[in-house]
Structures are given as C-alpha cells and as structure tokens.
Amino acid sequence: MKREKKYCYRVDFENESIEISKTFATAAQKIKTSAYKQLMDVRKAYPGFSIVIYATEITESKQKYKGLNFDEMRRCIIEWDGEGSANLSVLDKAVADKVPYPKVKKWYLGIYGAHYTRAADVTMPTEEDAAAVGNADTAAENC
Numbered sequence: 001m002k003r004e005k006k007y008c009y010r011v012d013f014e015n016e017s018i019e020i021s022k023t024f025a026t027a028a029q030k031i032k033t034s035a036y037k038q039l040m041d042v043r044k045a046y047p048g049f050s051i052v053i054y055a056t057e058i059t060e061s062k063q064k065y066k067g068l069n070f071d072e073m074r075r076c077i078i079e080w081d082g083e084g085s086a087n088l089s090v091l092d093k094a095v096a097d098k099v100p101y102p103k104v105k106k107w108y109l110g111i112y113g114a115h116y117t118r119a120a121d122v123t124m125p126t127e128e129d130a131a132a133v134g135n136a137d138t139a140a141e142n143c
Contacts, residue, residue, distance in 0.1 A: 009042060011049070018042055019054045065105070068116070069097050073108050076116060087111060 010019040020028070020039070027035035043049070070091070077088045094104050109116065 011042075011046060012052075016048065017050045017052045018046060022053055022055070025051075025053050041140075048122070054083045065109075065116075068105065068108075070101075070104070076112065078110070080115060095143070098128075 007067065008021065011017075012019055018062070024035055027033055028039040030036060039051075042052075073091055074088065077085055078092060081087060091104070091108070094107075
C-alpha cells in the first residue's frame with residue numbers, strides 16, 4: 001500500500017486566505033493525487049478563502065561553511081588541540097561509522113564554532129600577495 005504524503009498549509013483568517021507551498025500547489029494540479037484531495041477538503045472547510053502560494057524567506061544572515069568537510073575538520077582539530085585530542089578520535093570514529101555529515105558538522109560547530117568562524121574570517125594571502133612580499137633572500141638583498 002502506497003503511503004500518502006501530508007502537505008502543509010496555513011489558514012490566514014485575517015486575510016481570508018489559504019497559504020500553500022509551491023510544492024503543494026504543483027502536486028495538487030493533478031486531479032487524482034492526495035494533494036488535490038487535501039486541497040479540496042481545505043477549500044470545503046473554508047469557502048470563500050483565496051489560495052495564496054507563499055515563498056520561503058531566504059535570510060542573508062545565515063552562516064555558511066563553504067569548504068568545511070571531514071578533512072578540514074580533522075586539520076583544524078589537529079592544529080588547535082593536537083594529534084592526541086579526544087575530539088580527533090571522536091571525529092575519526094564518526095567518519096569510520098559513516099555518521100551523516102550534518103550530525104558531525106553540528107557536533108563540530110558546537111565545540112569549535114566560534115573558533116572556526118574567526119579562523120574563516122582571516123583570508124589567506126594570494127600568490128600575487130606572496131610574490132609582492134618576496135622571500136627572505138630577496139628581502140635581505142633589498143635592505
């Protein structure tokens with residue numbers, strides 16, 4: 001037996017509207033689907049209410065961790081706590097046990113979150129910056 005998917009909707013009594021997601025609206029376009037039946041039940045319950053498709057808010061304040069993978073976590077733990085860290089062994093065990101990345105990321109950021117964000121704010125010098133500075137031999141010759 002196929003399991004029916006429940007879709008979410010919100011009833012806004014102030015504006016007399018039924019707010020549905022874009023996914024729900026797409027699924028409800030087909031007449032013989034459970035989404036269509038569910039939408040018709042809601043319309044029967046609230047006659048005269050308009051249907052509004054709502055969009056989810058995308059916040060700019062969301063912290064992004066581009067490049068934070070298991071290897072980067074491991075490197076940072078070794079750098080900050082050393083090779084014999086208990087957290088390093090926990091990370092290695094999680095990777096070996098194939099714990100999902102989101103769970104490991106949440107654990108990692110719970111411990112090293114503030115430290116990692118400060119480290120991520122520091123930009124690494126580019127090759128052009130390094131060429132402009134030069135190495136120690138050329139710096140000594142220029143003095």
